[in-house]
Amino acid sequence: MGLVDADVVVIGAGALGLSTALHCALAGRSVAVVERHTAGSQASGRAAGLFKSVQADELRTALARRSITRAMTFADWAGAPLKTVRPGSFLIARTDQHRQFLCRELDQSRRWGADVREATPAELAERLTYYRPVGDYFALSCPEDIYIEDPASLIQAYLAACRRHGAAVIENEPVIGIPVTAGRVTGVETERRSIAAPVVVDAAGGWVRQVAGLAGAWVPLAPVRHQLLITEPTPQVDPADPIIRVVDAALYLRPARGGLMIGGFEPDPLPVDPRHQPPSFSTDDVPLDLGVLRQLAAQVAREVPLASTAPVAEHRGGLFTMSPDGRFVTGPVPDLPGLWVASGCNGSGFSSSLGIGEALAAWITTGTPPPGLTALSPARFGPLPDHALVSRGLWQYAHYYDPAA
Numbered sequence: 001m002g003l004v005d006a007d008v009v010v011i012g013a014g015a016l017g018l019s020t021a022l023h024c025a026l027a028g029r030s031v032a033v034v035e036r037h038t039a040g041s042q043a044s045g046r047a048a049g050l051f052k053s054v055q056a057d058e059l060r061t062a063l064a065r066r067s068i069t070r071a072m073t074f075a076d077w078a079g080a081p082l083k084t085v086r087p088g089s090f091l092i093a094r095t096d097q098h099r100q101f102l103c104r105e106l107d108q109s110r111r112w113g114a115d116v117r118e119a120t121p122a123e124l125a126e127r128l129t130y131y132r133p134v135g136d137y138f139a140l141s142c143p144e145d146i147y148i149e150d151p152a153s154l155i156q157a158y159l160a161a162c163r164r165h166g167a168a169v170i171e172n173e174p175v176i177g178i179p180v181t182a183g184r185v186t187g188v189e190t191e192r193r194s195i196a197a198p199v200v201v202d203a204a205g206g207w208v209r210q211v212a213g214l215a216g217a218w219v220p221l222a223p224v225r226h227q228l229l230i231t232e233p234t235p236q237v238d239p240a241d242p243i244i245r246v247v248d249a250a251l252y253l254r255p256a257r258g259g260l261m262i263g264g265f266e267p268d269p270l271p272v273d274p275r276h277q278p279p280s281f282s283t284d285d286v287p288l289d290l291g292v293l294r295q296l297a298a299q300v301a302r303e304v305p306l307a308s309t310a311p312v313a314e315h316r317g318g319l320f321t322m323s324p325d326g327r328f329v330t331g332p333v334p335d336l337p338g339l340w341v342a343s344g345c346n347g348s349g350f351s352s353s354l355g356i357g358e359a360l361a362a363w364i365t366t367g368t369p370p371p372g373l374t375a376l377s378p379a380r381f382g383p384l385p386d387h388a389l390v391s392r393g394l395w396q397y398a399h400y401y402d403p404a405a
C-alpha cells in the first residue's frame with residue numbers, strides 16, 4: 001500500500017478506536033485504522049465483557065445505557081452479528097456506608113432513566129446459584145445489564161462492520177509519527193507509509209500518551225493494571241446466573257465458560273507506565289499477581305466458597321487508562337487542530353465503546369459536540385504533574401464501585 005488519503009485516521013484498533021472508526025464510516029467518511037499489533041489484542045481482548053447501567057453521573061448513565069442498546073441491536077445498525085447475554089445484575093452492599101451509597105445510586109439512577117430496583121432476599125435466593133448472601137446486606141437489581149462472553153466477539157463484530165462499511169484496518173504497523181504543519185495535524189506515519197488526513201484520532205489505550213506525544217500533545221491519563229480470573233467449569237455455577245457486583249469488596253463475578261469469572265479492584269493498585277518500559281512492551285508484559293485476586297475473593301469466602309478454592313482455568317490482565325476525575329477523555333485535543341482523543345476508559349471502555357464511538361464520530365463529522373459531551377473533553381484539565389495524575393488515577397481505580405462513598 002502506498003500513499004493513502006483518508007478523512008479520518010484512527011490510531012489503535014481496540015474497542016474505542018474501532019467503534020469511532022465504524023461510526024465515522026457510517027457517517028460517510030473514508031477511514032483508516034492503524035494498529036501496532038492485531039485488532040483487540042491489548043486491553044479490549046482482556047475485558048470481562050460487562051456492561052453496567054448504574055453509573056456515577058447522568059452522562060455516563062446515558063452513554064452506558066445507549067451502549068447496551070447498541071450492543072443488543074448491533075446486527076441491525078452495523079450489519080454484523082454480535083451475541084450478548086442479558087441475565088441482569090445485582091449490586092450488593094454489606095456495610096452501612098455502602099448501603100447508603102447504593103440507596104443514593106438507586107435514587108439517582110432511576111431519575112436518570114435506568115431500570116433499577118431494590119432486590120428482595122427471595123429474589124436473590126431464587127436467581128443465584130453461585131452466591132449465597134450471608135448476614136446483613138442490601139441489594140439492587142439491575143435487569144438492563146448484559147455481558148459479552150468473549151471480548152473477542154465484539155472486536156470481530158466491529159471488524160466485520162468496518163469491512164462492510166469501507167473502513168480499512170491496517171494491523172501490525174505502529175504509528176511512529178504524527179506530522180504537524182502550520183499548527184495542524186496532517187496525518188500519520190508508519191515505517192511503511194504516510195497517510196494524509198485532516199482528522200487523527202488517538203485511541204491507543206495504555207499508549208495514548210506516547211501517541212499524543214508524537215504530535216507534541218499531552219493527554220491527562222495514567223495507566224493502571226487490572227486483572228481477572230476464570231475458574232475451571234463447575235456445577236456450582238449456573239450459566240444463566242446474573243452478574244454480581246459486591247461494592248464494599250470492589251469485586252465482580254459472573255458465569256464464564258461453565259465456571260466463574262472473578263475480577264476486582266485492589267485498594268493499592270499498580271500503576272504501569274508504558275513510557276518507562278522497553279519499546280516492545282505489550283499487554284502480555286503487564287505483571288500479573290494471582291495473590292491480589294485471591295485476597296479480593298477471600299472477602300466473599302462465606303458467600304462464594306468456590307471463589308477462593310476453585311482451580312483457575314484462566315488468569316488475565318491488562319491496563320486501564322485512568323483519568324483524574326474517573327470520566328472518559330474524549331474530544332479534540334486543545335491547541336492542536338486535527339488531533340482527537342478517544343480514551344480515559346477508567347475500566348469501562350469496552351462496554352462504553354459503542355456509545356463513546358458514536359458520540360465522538362458525531363462530533364468529528366458534524367463539528368458539533370453531542371449534548372453534554374464537552375464535559376469529557378481533554379480540555380477540562382489544566383496541566384497536572386505525573387505524580388498527581390497517577391495518585392488521582394489510582395484513587396479512581398480503587399473507588400471504581402463507590403467513587404462518592
Ligand SMILES: Cc1cc2nc3c(=O)[nH]c(=O)nc-3n(C[C@H](O)[C@H](O)[C@H](O)COP(=O)(O)OP(=O)(O)OC[C@H]3O[C@@H](n4cnc5c(N)ncnc54)[C@H](O)[C@@H]3O)c2cc1C
Nearest residue numbers: 012014016036043044048049050175205318345348349351
Ligand atoms: C482484565 C480487564 C477486564 C476489563 N473488563 C471490562 C469490562 O468488563 N467492561 C468494560 O467496559 N471494560 C473493561 N475493561 C476495560 C476495557 O478493556 C478498556 O476500557 C478498553 O478495552 C479500552 O479500549 P481501547 O481501545 O482504549 O484500548 P486497547 O484495547 O488497548 O486498544 C488500543 C490499541 O492501540 C494500539 N496502539 C498503541 N500504540 C500504537 C501505535 N503507536 N500505533 C498503532 N497502534 C497503537 C494498541 O496496540 C492497542 O491495540 C477491562 C480491562 C481489563 C484489562
